[in-house]
Amino acid sequence: MSEQTVRSAESAAGPRDGEPGGEVRSVDSGRRPGGFTQEQLDWVPWVEPIRLADADARQAPLLEGDRGVGPYFRVLARNPEVLAHRSGNDREIFYGRAGLGRAERELAATVTSRHNGCEYCASVHSRFTTALSKRGADVQRLLDEGNGVRIDERWDAIVDFVDALAANPPRAGHAHIERLRELGLTDTEIHDLVLSAASFSWANRLMLTLGEPEAPQAE
Incomplete structure (x- = not known):
């Protein structure tokens, strides 16, 4: 897998759920991971994510593209200042050219x-x-x-x-x-x-x- 492919995969790697909003629920015992795995997992929030349609001017830019699909970043967008810092840190730490x-x-x-x-x-x-x-x-x-x-x-x-x-x-x-x-x-x-x-x-x-x-x- 090339670096470009990995970067594309990462942009879509946020936890997924089919419909924005209303994702809070319990995970059935039969769907819990059996341990640590390299297989792709989903993620179920315990806090209601914002709906993309309800995102304000601070939240919407942070949820552009694939980040708005899954619930995780839409939960974090409830505190957009923190999410903005988190996203900036992630870019600098994992995509820095030197080092x-x-x-x-x-x-x-x-x-x-x-x-x-x-x-x-x-x-x-x-x-x-x-x-x-x-x-x-x-x-x-x-x-x-x-x-x-x-x-x-x-x-x-x-x-x-x-x-x-x-x-x-x-x-x-x-x-x-x-x-x-x-x-x-x-x-x-x-x-x-x-x-x-x-x-x-x-x-x-x-x-x-x-x-x-x-x-x-x-x-």
């Missing part, structure tokens, strides 16, 4: 989501990690075994550092940073890992407190 490659930024998002137990975010960003790194089997091992998995020296160091950052309270220390430096990561690249982990520590908490994941209906 760490996109695949390892997505790996950091996956590790953080795995630590925090956010099945929805882990499914989205594990797919991006696989698409960009071409290492789907390694990514699946991370999902299956957790952040204690051992893959290779570089990814192990990244996983351990990000998992330590995601802990509450954080337990990342100088030894983690020195290990990454010894493996050739620059301070800019390490900073990108910190930003990715911080961004998804926030995103996971939004997902986990505003709704729940749902496995798509079998066709």
